[in-house]
Amino acid sequence: MTDERPGDRLAARLEALGLADALAESGLPTVARDDQGRAGWTDPLTGRALSDDEIERLDALLRQQGSQPEHAVPVGLVQVARRARVREELLAxxxxxxxxxxxxxxxxxxxxxxxxxxxxxxxxxxxxxxxxxxxxxxxxxxxxxxxxxxxxxxxxxxxxxxxxxxxxxxxxxxxxxxxxxxxxxxxxxxxxxxxxxxxxxxxxxxxxxxxxx
Structure with a gap:
């Protein structure tokens, strides 16, 4: 059965897009999974855990691009992730x-x-x-x-x-x-x-x- 926790849903979506690692460089809350695979979200400024309501607002923020929010890709994160990949290639x-x-x-x-x-x-x-x-x-x-x-x-x-x-x-x-x-x-x-x-x-x-x- 799929876990419907907001944090898990958002983490799974970003992981599927290959964008989870771009969160920190974007100054956004970051995600890490515990030993049971549950996603925990952390505020980069305070270091505290985000509530479900805050995670829902973050999800809505990342879906603001395009006319179909339910399918929207967070363009800013895509750009950050692409820059990171390019830098890795250059450094190699x-x-x-x-x-x-x-x-x-x-x-x-x-x-x-x-x-x-x-x-x-x-x-x-x-x-x-x-x-x-x-x-x-x-x-x-x-x-x-x-x-x-x-x-x-x-x-x-x-x-x-x-x-x-x-x-x-x-x-x-x-x-x-x-x-x-x-x-x-x-x-x-x-x-x-x-x-x-x-x-x-x-x-x-x-x-x-x-x-x-």
Missing amino acids: GRWHDYPSLAEVRGTSVDATRFAVHKAASTHRLLLVNAGEQVLIPAFQLTADGEVRADLAPVLEPLLAAGMDPWRVWAWLTGPAALLGGAVPERAVSDPEEAGLVLHAAVRLAERSRHTDA
Whole structure:
């Protein structure tokens, strides 16, 4: 027999959509199951358990999208979950911290940190904050750890526009609709495609400015 407790119903729905893990990042109440599989909901600010009435209100809040609330998907959570998946994929790729890049460059960590931040300050190098760690995605570097000259002009408008660094990383290293599915960081190395990649980056930067305004 199906347990009709509001907390269990909502938890099962979000778990089926693959969205339960996105609750915390969204600042929403979080859910955890006990040894009997019952869902317990916790307020992120007070740490107290939510009542059934509060869970019902949370469920209604998450169903506000669309004309059929009973079938609505919480779009905000979908977006958070998608960002989390993209970040996991990016982190599984190649990137440097200061010590590993210093080793590639054959310089000290302090010298590398100075050079990295100097390049970043002129929007020629992408830095990504992951918690307390600063990541330097490897795709933008040459084999000896220097900034790719062909990619720097593409990075400049994106970073100057204040785009989210994770989004910049994802766009540059994945198939881009503005380029007919080509990967920007690869296509820019072709002199015949470099202008098109730069144009696409400028358009994306402009769109980002308008969206964030």
